[in-house]
Amino acid sequence: MTSPTRMTLAEARDALAARKISAKELVEAHIAAVEAARPLNAFTFETPEKALEMAEASDARLAKGEAGPLEGIPLGIKDLFCTRDVPSTAASRILENFRPRYESTVTANLWRDGAVLLGKLNMDEFAMGSSNMTSAYGGVENPWRAKGSDKKLVAGGSSGGSAAAVAARCVLGATGTDTGGSIRQPASFTGIVGMKPTYGRCSRWGVIAFASSLDQAGPMARSVRDCAILLRSMAGHDPLDSTSIEQPVPDFEKALTGDIRGLKVGIPKEYRVEGMSEELERLWRQGSNWLQAAGAEIVEISLPHTSYALPTYYIIASAEASSNLARYDGVRYGLRVEGATLEEMYDATRGAGFGHEVKRRILIGTYVLSAGYYDAYYNKARKVRTLIARDFRQAFEKVDVILTPTTPTAAFPMGEKMDDPIAMYLNDVFTVPASLAGQPAISLPAGLSAEGLPLGLQLIGRAFDEETVLRAAGVLEEAAQFSAEPAFIAAA
Amino acid sequence: MSLIEGETGKWEVVIGLEVHAQVISKAKLFSGASTAFGAAPNTQVSLVDAAMPGMLPVLNRECVAQAVRTGLGLKAKINLTSVFERKNYFYPDLPQGYQISQFQQPIVGEGVLTIDLPDGSTKDIGIERLHLEQDAGKSLHDQDPRHTFVDLNRAGVALMEIVSKPDIRSAEEAGAYIRKLRSILRYLGTCDGNMEEGSLRCDVNLSVRRPGEPLGTRTETKNVNSIRFVQQAIEYEARRQIEVLESGGTVEQETRLFDSRKGESRPLRSKEEAHDYRYFPDPDLLPLVLEQSFVDELAAALPELPDEKKRRFMDSYGLSAYDAGVLVAEQANADFYEAVLAGGKRDPKLAANWVTVNYFGALNASGLDLDDAPVDAKKLGGLLDLIADGTLSSRLAKEVFEAMWESGKDAATIVEEKGLKQITDEGAIEALVDKVIADNPAQVEQYAGGENPKVLGWFVGQVMKASQGKANPGAVNQILRRKLGG
Numbered sequence: 001m002t003s004p005t006r007m008t009l010a011e012a013r014d015a016l017a018a019r020k021i022s023a024k025e026l027v028e029a030h031i032a033a034v035e036a037a038r039p040l041n042a043f044t045f046e047t048p049e050k051a052l053e054m055a056e057a058s059d060a061r062l063a064k065g066e067a068g069p070l071e072g073i074p075l076g077i078k079d080l081f082c083t084r085d086v087p088s089t090a091a092s093r094i095l096e097n098f099r100p101r102y103e104s105t106v107t108a109n110l111w112r113d114g115a116v117l118l119g120k121l122n123m124d125e126f127a128m129g130s131s132n133m134t135s136a137y138g139g140v141e142n143p144w145r146a147k148g149s150d151k152k153l154v155a156g157g158s159s160g161g162s163a164a165a166v167a168a169r170c171v172l173g174a175t176g177t178d179t180g181g182s183i184r185q186p187a188s189f190t191g192i193v194g195m196k197p198t199y200g201r202c203s204r205w206g207v208i209a210f211a212s213s214l215d216q217a218g219p220m221a222r223s224v225r226d227c228a229i230l231l232r233s234m235a236g237h238d239p240l241d242s243t244s245i246e247q248p249v250p251d252f253e254k255a256l257t258g259d260i261r262g263l264k265v266g267i268p269k270e271y272r273v274e275g276m277s278e279e280l281e282r283l284w285r286q287g288s289n290w291l292q293a294a295g296a297e298i299v300e301i302s303l304p305h306t307s308y309a310l311p312t313y314y315i316i317a318s319a320e321a322s323s324n325l326a327r328y329d330g331v332r333y334g335l336r337v338e339g340a341t342l343e344e345m346y347d348a349t350r351g352a353g354f355g356h357e358v359k360r361r362i363l364i365g366t367y368v369l370s371a372g373y374y375d376a377y378y379n380k381a382r383k384v385r386t387l388i389a390r391d392f393r394q395a396f397e398k399v400d401v402i403l404t405p406t407t408p409t410a411a412f413p414m415g416e417k418m419d420d421p422i423a424m425y426l427n428d429v430f431t432v433p434a435s436l437a438g439q440p441a442i443s444l445p446a447g448l449s450a451e452g453l454p455l456g457l458q459l460i461g462r463a464f465d466e467e468t469v470l471r472a473a474g475v476l477e478e479a480a481q482f483s484a485e486p487a488f489i490a491a492a
Numbered sequence: 493m494s495l496i497e498g499e500t501g502k503w504e505v506v507i508g509l510e511v512h513a514q515v516i517s518k519a520k521l522f523s524g525a526s527t528a529f530g531a532a533p534n535t536q537v538s539l540v541d542a543a544m545p546g547m548l549p550v551l552n553r554e555c556v557a558q559a560v561r562t563g564l565g566l567k568a569k570i571n572l573t574s575v576f577e578r579k580n581y582f583y584p585d586l587p588q589g590y591q592i593s594q595f596q597q598p599i600v601g602e603g604v605l606t607i608d609l610p611d612g613s614t615k616d617i618g619i620e621r622l623h624l625e626q627d628a629g630k631s632l633h634d635q636d637p638r639h640t641f642v643d644l645n646r647a648g649v650a651l652m653e654i655v656s657k658p659d660i661r662s663a664e665e666a667g668a669y670i671r672k673l674r675s676i677l678r679y680l681g682t683c684d685g686n687m688e689e690g691s692l693r694c695d696v697n698l699s700v701r702r703p704g705e706p707l708g709t710r711t712e713t714k715n716v717n718s719i720r721f722v723q724q725a726i727e728y729e730a731r732r733q734i735e736v737l738e739s740g741g742t743v744e745q746e747t748r749l750f751d752s753r754k755g756e757s758r759p760l761r762s763k764e765e766a767h768d769y770r771y772f773p774d775p776d777l778l779p780l781v782l783e784q785s786f787v788d789e790l791a792a793a794l795p796e797l798p799d800e801k802k803r804r805f806m807d808s809y810g811l812s813a814y815d816a817g818v819l820v821a822e823q824a825n826a827d828f829y830e831a832v833l834a835g836g837k838r839d840p841k842l843a844a845n846w847v848t849v850n851y852f853g854a855l856n857a858s859g860l861d862l863d864d865a866p867v868d869a870k871k872l873g874g875l876l877d878l879i880a881d882g883t884l885s886s887r888l889a890k891e892v893f894e895a896m897w898e899s900g901k902d903a904a905t906i907v908e909e910k911g912l913k914q915i916t917d918e919g920a921i922e923a924l925v926d927k928v929i930a931d932n933p934a935q936v937e938q939y940a941g942g943e944n945p946k947v948l949g950w951f952v953g954q955v956m957k958a959s960q961g962k963a964n965p966g967a968v969n970q971i972l973r974r975k976l977g978g
Contacts, residue, residue: 082546095545102539104546206546213775241548242777320775323578326589327543331642342640346582369580369770378772 004029005490009073009172009226010253016062016072023062023072027055027116030074033170033490034118040141040168040488042161044079045087046119054116061114070233071114076171078162079120080127081107081217082206086117090208091135092125094328094335094353104206105238106175106217113233118171122161125355126325127182127210130427132160133418134357142190142411143168143486147452153411156186156427162220163190168490173221173230177207179214180313181407181431184443187220188406188456191445191486193473194220195227196431198463199438200245202231203238209324211317212243214435224444224473228252231466247464255467256474261295263472266399270306271430276408280455283447284405287457290479291403291472299399303391308384309433314425315368315381316436321358322365328353360421389437396462401472404430406443406456430458440466442473445482454484494662495703498734503700505730506707507660508620509722511673513652513683514627514691515558521626521650522549522592529689533632533643541648543587548776551576555650556780558682559599559624560790562652565680565797566619568603570787574623576777579769585629585642593653595771598623599780605656605676606799607668612813617669618657627651652683658697658707663723663730670694670719671821675798679823687718696725699743700733708733709743713757716750724755801826809833809840818848824862825852831869838876846876850890854897866900867893875903885965888912915963918971921955924963925971928954939976948972 004026007015015021031048051074058072082088082100089095103111111117124134131154132140140160142153144167155164159176163186166174176183178196187194195218202217209215219230232253237246267288272281292298330336330349337348354362368377395402407427417424434441440463443456457476461469495502520527523540540547563570575597578590600622606614629647631640654673660666674685674692685692694717699710711733716725733743747766748757773779796804798820805816805826820826825847832843851872855865875893878884884892884907895906907913915921928951929936939947948969955968 088545090545098545100544100546102544204546205548208545209776211775240550242550243775319772323580323590323770323772326580326582327545327587329582329584329589331584332542332587333544342584366770369772371768371770374770374772 005033005169007172008223009221009229010223012073012172013070013229017067019062023055023058023116024052026072027051027074027118030118030171033168034165037165037168037170037488037490040143040155040164041138042122042140042155042164042168042170043076043119044089044091044122044137044161047086047117048119050086051116051118054111058114058116068112068114069229070110072116073114073172074116074118075110076118076121076162076165076174077107078123078159078175078177080123080177080208080210081175082208083107083117083120086120088120088208089136090126091123091137092328092353092355092358093136094350095208096136096335098334100206102206105203105240106207106234108206109233109236110175110230115233121159121165121174124158124160124182125358126208126321127158127177127179127215128321128357128361129157130181130185130424131412131414131417132157132186133414134355136355139414140164141414143488144190144411144453145487149451152414153453154189154414156189156411158182158186159194159220160186163187163192163194166190166192166220166222167486168488170490173219173226175217175230175234176220177210177215177217178431178435179211179216179317180435181428183218183220184406184431184441184456184458185427187443188445188454189411191454191482191484192220192222193224193227193442193444193477194218195231195442195466195469196435196440197231197235197466198245198440200243201235201247201440201464201466203236203241203244205238205240211320212324213320214313214317224442224470224477225253225256227442228256228470245464250467252466252470255471257471258475258478259295260291260472260475263291263296263401263468264299264399265291265296265472266299266301266395266402268301268303268306268395268402268404270303271404273408273429276405279449280405280408283455283457284403287403287446287476287480290476294475294479296472301395301399301402303388303395303433305384305387305391306433309388309436310425310429312381312384312388313428313432313436314364315377316385318361318365319369319378319381320365322362322369325354325358325362357421385436388433392433392437392439392460400462400468402460404458404460406430406458410449410451410453410455434458434460439463440469442469444473444477444480446476446480447482448484452484454482494664496700496730496734499738502703503730503734504703505661505726506658506699506701506710507662507666507726508658508697509656509660509666509669510695510697511654511670512693512695513562513654513677513685515555515624515650515652516682516684517552517554517558517650519552519554520648521552521555521624523648525648527649529691531645533641533645535645537644537647541587541644543589549592549774551777551780552650555624556599556782557790558650559622559652560782560787561680561794562654562677562682563600563603563622564787564791564794565676565682566600566603566605566622566654568619568622569601570782571597571599571601572782572784572787573597574599574780576624576774576780577771578774579625579771581767581769583628583631584640585631585644585647587629587644587647591626591628592774592777593625594623597779605669605672607665607672608817609665609668612817615665617659617665620655620657622652622654625651625653663726666696666726667719667723670722672798675821679795679797690717693717694722696722696729698726698729698733700730700737708737709745711743711746711748713748713750714760717752721750721752725750725757728756795823809844811840811844815844815848819844828862828869832873832876834873838873839880842879843876846872850893854893858897866898867896871896871902878903878907882916882964883907883914884912885914885961887961888914913962915959916967918967921959921963921967921971924955924958925968925975928958929975936976948976951976
């Protein structure tokens with residue numbers, strides 16, 4: 001049998017069902033892997049005791065034949081999800097030691113289906129970042145290294161801890177959240193699969209808010225199938241989230257038929273951005289060829305407002321964030337730094353509690369919503385957002401799925417781009433449009449750069465048609481045969 | 493139009509009112525926490541109300557229905573699509589750091605409210621809009637010398653902000669406006685209108701101008717929480733602005749805070765210091781879209797409102813505008829009156845008179861409510877029946893009513909016990925008349941001189957006295973005339 005940490009989630013699930021391994025054995029192996037991977041700084045809080053308790057309960061249910069779809073599967077949870085009695089901090093000082101007395105809907109769904117919590121995963125503070133360098137806990141190290149280099153690389157962000165933990169074989173899967181690319185970009189940087197479902201597919205209740213109209217939880221794992229399995233458990237209508245949509249949750253795994261004959265795949269010409277590297281263009285063309293070889297029809301399409309997506313995104317996301325983060329005021333929970341007056345207490349608390357990037361976004365957001373600037377920025381951005389959504393709507397009249405690269409580059413060294421927010425924001429240029437339009441999108445590893453680092457391709461689908469996205473991704477995955485491994489693997 | 497005389501001539505006062513009315517609902521606007529008044533601090537606070545990380549608002553349908561009912565009651569346009577926005581500002585009793593309110597697209601648009609003035613006339617005051625919003629919590633500054641305490645029980649409770657057009661011209665009209673609005677809200681059951689408990693609060697926007705000139709600069713006086721205070725605040729602010737203008741100054745656009753102990757207001761913040769609330773659509777909530785059928789169902793179930801009821805009381809019962817107005821001001825009073833009428837079998841004018849004068853007078857004097865009054869509608873009706881069939885004169889009826897109020901017994905029992913029944917037996921009255929005539933020959937002489945009505949009145953009085961007030965005055969009069977007049 002494969003080593004427990006080397007299995008995919010689907011393999012582990014089958015091994016558990018066949019009683020080839022106990023949940024306790026599986027979880028113990030992963031607890032050891034989490035410990036071994038500490039240098040990566042992927043976890044903000046480990047929960048080995050809780051994991052063992054949950055594993056024992058899983059074994060009992062497995063013995064009774066009452067196993068859930070994720071019974072005994074050890075997972076990591078991004079620290080943006082509130083988990084009952086377990087620190088949930090959004091990787092921010094302002095929520096230092098915050099232990100909620102409630103469980104987010106998405107994680108509650110996972111525990112309902114038998115999954116096991118290994119710990120909370122590092123991330124960019126309040127999910128604001130593309131490198132995981134803005135975390136109050138420090139950056140997450142990418143388990144990959146460039147060929148012949150010892151330079152530490154970023155794991156991407158904001159779900160960098162999730163991506164690194166999955167890639168280093170610490171967990172069988174992880175939750176991420178994606179606001180403008182926060183699942184897909186780190187997935188691409190670490191050679192794993194990450195999916196942002198349709199906005200409204202997963203409940204946001206209990207997920208610490210960054211930008212409410214964009215935030216969406218999604219799965220991160222080592223295969224398309226694993227993501228399909230996780231998404232089925234995570235998704236579902238939640239009356240506690242008014243933006244969660246009442247839609248049946250299909251058995252996503254069943255969508256992986258491998259048959260995409262007749263599927264129309266769009267290649268948006270606007271994604272061929274200036275300065276795109278030769279190798280990335282080649283990979284993109286390769287992806288399109290693979291799909292064509294499997295019977296898909298390739299169609300050149302136009303998404304004319306693509307170039308406006310990035311500024312639009314940074315205005316809307318920052319505006320919402322400036323308001324969403326107002327509740328961290330030192331009054332009721334989290335950090336409080338005393339001051340002589342109320343104003344001084346606010347200033348001191350928020351000054352000490354928030355990091356630079358969070359402050360930058362609060363300032364941008366406050367500015368774009370201010371009287372006199374509202375129409376020029378926020379309102380204009382909202383209008384452009386509807387145009388971007390219309391681009392996709394029109395494109396999906398012609399095609400079933402859209403293929404693009406996930407990121408303009410492979411993972412970059414830790415500490416780079418830190419003094420150049422614009423260069424940092426450019427990481428999201430391919431992922432942001434689908435976020436603004438609410439479309440489901442997946443990133444999967446499709447090849448290696450010349451430096452030997454993973455590069456991802458992105459598939460974008462129609463709203464609530466994750467099945468087609470997953471089916472096409474399954475075919476790409478099969479064709480790409482991505483088998484390269486990172487330099488660091490937690491346990492052999 | 494009421495004008496104020498200044499040092500240099502007449503001034504017109506222009507007033508608009510913003511009324512915050514707490515919606516009657518079991519749960520808060522966006523959470524399931526209870527809204528009951530008077531609970532121990534911070535015992536009615538959900539995770540949403542405390543703005544815990546990751547918590548989301550879910551709109552309470554009942555609050556929406558209440559707002560629509562109120563809009564219908566104000567004859568206003570119901571907007572089938574409305575949008576909740578965030579009003580951003582920091583304060584410890586505002587846990588989210590923003591208030592969820594409606595700004596550009598409120599649930600209710602323009603309407604009208606007809607106010608009743610003391611001279612019996614009416615005036616239409618335009619309604620600009622009504623929107624739904626969350627209340628804030630309560631800051632308690634007097635619990636500790638160094639700290640402010642916060643009670644979040646009220647945080648998130650649904651309010652309707654009802655904004656009038658600047659159609660009000662005097663403190664008197666403002667009082668009439670609030671009274672009428674409160675009456676309508678109570679009829680609809682959408683707000684209990686209790687100003688002492690803060691379920692109805694008022695901000696006053698006021699400016700002054702020379703008649704016929706454009707609008708002056710307005711100020712907003714906040715936190716005026718009784719009708720008397722609203723009127724005080726208006727008088728104060730109108731005088732203040734006139735004095736400023738007449739002494740050559742200019743009125744600053746500012747927000748003022750009313751101090752009810754001094755009956756004055758003081759500046760809170762100027763236009764420059766005004767908050768930039770950075771309103772934007774709340775991304776946690778979808779636009780609120782109502783079906784026309786939902787509105788129609790609410791409209792069909794609306795109760796008869798004060799204006800319609802007043803009109804009906806005047807048309808069907810022949811009441812004066814004044815009496816009808818008094819009776820319909822509170823729904824309970826109108827219901828009581830109609831219960832006394834018992835389906836119209838009693839004289840409506842007699843009943844109106846008894847209810848508004850004697851009955852309400854007794855209620856006021858005893859400080860009781862309709863619910864715990866010793867005389868109910870049925871007993872009062874019984875008394876009216878005894879008046880109608882001649883058993884009691886109106887003077888006797890008042891005596892009986894007092895006894896009823898004392899004892900709680902019905903009218904017939906009291907008449908029986910006290911032997912207060914009116915004497916209508918002609919023979920008995922004749923005997924009394926004969927005796928009075930026989931005892932007073934001088935007066936008989938006087939009367940015979942020319943059927944002197946004064947003298948006749950004197951005789952009636954004597955006979956009534958002799959009967960201890962029980963003789964039917966009409967019969968006494970008739971018999972006296974016959975016997976004296978010859």
